[in-house]
Amino acid sequence: MSNLLLVLLWLSPDKISREVKSKVASVGTAYTADAVNQVVKALYETYTHVDTVLVFGPDLNGAGELIVEALRGACNDALRVPCEYVKSLNAAVVDLRWRSEAELKAAVEALYKPREAPARPRREVPMAMPSRRLPHPAPHVIYDVDLEALRAKAVDYILTYGLETEDVLYNVLVLQRGPGGAYTAGPCDLAEGWPCGLDKADVLLATPAYVKKSDLEKISVNPSIFLRTAYDPHGNFVLADRLYHYDRRGVLLRAxxxxxxxxxxxxxxxxxxxxxxxxxxxxxxxLLKEKYVQDSWEGNT
Structure with missing residues (x-):
């Protein structure tokens, strides 16, 4: 059995020569760093005889760097499998990012050494469900005419993109509850200070909006609020022979x-x-062309 596993970055296996593919136990394409978890899982559960992993292709988004690091034993952000599995992987990693196919062929020729003995014992590899934030410091606008729905949307945003201190999660948010021009600004405790002046103003520049970590268990976000339709004060659009833009009273603004x-x-x-x-x-x-009827097509396809 081949001792080689080939991980391609942003390349289809069809782009690799038959000669190379015939000498590897498996070949797959990775577009994200999360692919390293599937690689580790496969090495323990299926390809226990593989002792060398080749990573080849253009590392367009930096995923390849995280994959190589993790396979070499680093417990980095890409991992959803326990760190112990990469630390005891017992597999060499050949970093061929941005290299030529000729260099890939040469590496395969030099490292191809079929083996029967396992490189590691077979083990089931658990994988955690992803549940992490992507901290995003830029301001964000959230709109809803219902104050409780607006608060829930703000909390949901912070739980997804919030920055973190020892005590709070926070973002700078523009919270809008109406189309008027009455503005207010200031910090907003979404758990204990709500509505933070929005009972009298149309727009709050929350600098920042925050949730204390001690209050997280008190606040829940009901997914059903995202099924509500909050009228957009930017007007309506009709898709016909042209894209028609109307205001809320039906006055045609642009075609x-x-x-x-x-x-x-x-x-x-x-x-x-x-x-x-x-x-x-x-x-x-x-897709539907002449069969398309705006707002009515979903039940007729």
Missing amino acids: LELTEANLRREAQKLLPDHAFYLGKEYAAKR
Whole structure:
């Protein structure tokens, strides 16, 4: 059995010569660093005789660096398997990122040494479900006419993108509950200080909005709030022979050429729910063509 495993970065196995593929136990493509967990799992559960992993291809997003590090025993952010599994992997890692296929062929020729004896004992590898934040420091706008729904959306955002101190999770948020121009600004404790002035203002610049870690168990986010339709004060769009933009009273404001570029241009100005809706309708119109009827196509496909 081959002692080699080939991990490709952003390359289809079809791009690799038959000569190379015939000498590896398995070949797969990785687009994200998370792929390292599947590699480790496969090495313990299926390819126990593999003692060398080759990582080849263009590392376009830095995932390859994390994969190589982890396979060499580093307990880094990409891992969802317990660190003990990479520390006792007993496999050499050959880093061929950004190298030529000729160099890959040469490495395979030099390292191909079929073996029957296992390089590691077979073990089932547990893998944790992902549950981490991506801290994002830039301001973010959240809109809802219902104060409790607005708070829940703010909490949900912080739980996903919040920055962290010893005591709190926080973000700078622009919280909007109406189309008017009455503004207020200041810190906002989403658990104990709500509505933080939004009972009298249309917009709160929360500098920051935060949740104390001690209050996290008191706050829950009901997913059903994201099924609500909050009217977008930016108006309505109708997809027909052109992209028609109306205000809330039905006054026609603009008639744009119906192109993907214009759809993207307009969607970037809208609330997220409205942008999602517009993209979904445009995709349906392109697929269904003359059968498309806006807001009515889903039950007729």
